[in-house]
Amino acid sequence: MIKINLLEVEKERRVKTTAPGGVPTALLALVIIGLSLAAFVFYFLAKQKEVGDLEADIAKKRIQKKELEPYIKRVEELDARRQELAQKNHAIELLRSQRTIPVHIMDEISRALPDYLWLTNVQLKGESLNIDGATLQEQAIPTFMKNLDASEFIGICSLIETRQPLTQKEAATTFKISAPITNPFKPKEPPPTPTKRSTRAK
Numbered sequence: 001m002i003k004i005n006l007l008e009v010e011k012e013r014r015v016k017t018t019a020p021g022g023v024p025t026a027l028l029a030l031v032i033i034g035l036s037l038a039a040f041v042f043y044f045l046a047k048q049k050e051v052g053d054l055e056a057d058i059a060k061k062r063i064q065k066k067e068l069e070p071y072i073k074r075v076e077e078l079d080a081r082r083q084e085l086a087q088k089n090h091a092i093e094l095l096r097s098q099r100t101i102p103v104h105i106m107d108e109i110s111r112a113l114p115d116y117l118w119l120t121n122v123q124l125k126g127e128s129l130n131i132d133g134a135t136l137q138e139q140a141i142p143t144f145m146k147n148l149d150a151s152e153f154i155g156i157c158s159l160i161e162t163r164q165p166l167t168q169k170e171a172a173t174t175f176k177i178s179a180p181i182t183n184p185f186k187p188k189e190p191p192p193t194p195t196k197r198s199t200r201a202k
Contacts, residue, residue: 101183104153105129112147114140120174127181129154134172138162141175148179155180 102124109122109131117140121132135141145157160176 101153101181105181108148108151108153112144112151114143114147116140117144124181129179129181131177131179132174133177134174136172138173141173145177148177152184153182155182 105124106122109119113119116137117133117135119131119133121130123130133144135144141159141162145159148154148157157177157179160178162173162175164173165171
C-alpha cells in the first residue's frame with residue numbers, strides 16, 4: 001500500500017511559490033510593476049511641465065513681438081527711404097561724372113597724338129570710342145595706341161583696320177581704332193535694398 005505524506009507535499013508547494021529570501025513571488029512582481037508605473041508617471045509629469053514651460057515662453061515671445069511690430073515697421077520704412085535717397089543720389093552723381101567725360105577724352109586723345117599722325121574722325125558712342133586717322137609713318141599707330149592705353153579714361157585699344165596707300169598721291173596710311181570708355185569718377189553702387197522682415201506673429 002502506497003502512503004502519501006500530504007504535509008510534505010504542501011511544504012514543497014510553499015517553498016516553490018516563495019522567492020529567495022522568504023518574499024513571495026507575486027508580491028515581488030507587484031512591487032516591480034508599482035515602481036515601473038511610478039517611474040512612468042514621474043516621467044510623464046516632467047514632460048508635461050516642460051511642454052507647459054515652452055508654451056508659456058512662446059506666448060511671452062509672441063506678446064513681445066507684437067509690442068515691437070510698430071518699431072520694426074518704422075525701421076523698415078526708414079530703410080526703404082534711405083535706399084531710395086541713395087539710389088537718387090547715385091543717379092545724380094553718375095550723370096555729373098559723365099558730363100565731363102567727353103572733355104577729358106578729347107584732352108587725352110590730344111595728348112596721345114604722336115608726330116606725323118592726325119585724326120579724321122572721333123566718335124563717342126555710349127561707352128565706346130571710335131577713332132579714324134591717318135599717318136605718314138606706320139610705327140606711329142602703335143605709339144598712339146600705347147599712349148591711349150595709358151589714359152585712365154580710355155581702356156585697351158583695338159586696331160580695327162589699316163589701309164596702305166595705293167598710289168603715290170595717297171602717301172598716308174589710314175587706320176581705325178576702337179576702345180572702351182572708362183569713368184574713374186563713376187560713383188560706387190548704392191547698397192542693395194534690405195529684405196523686408198515679416199512682422200506677422202506665427
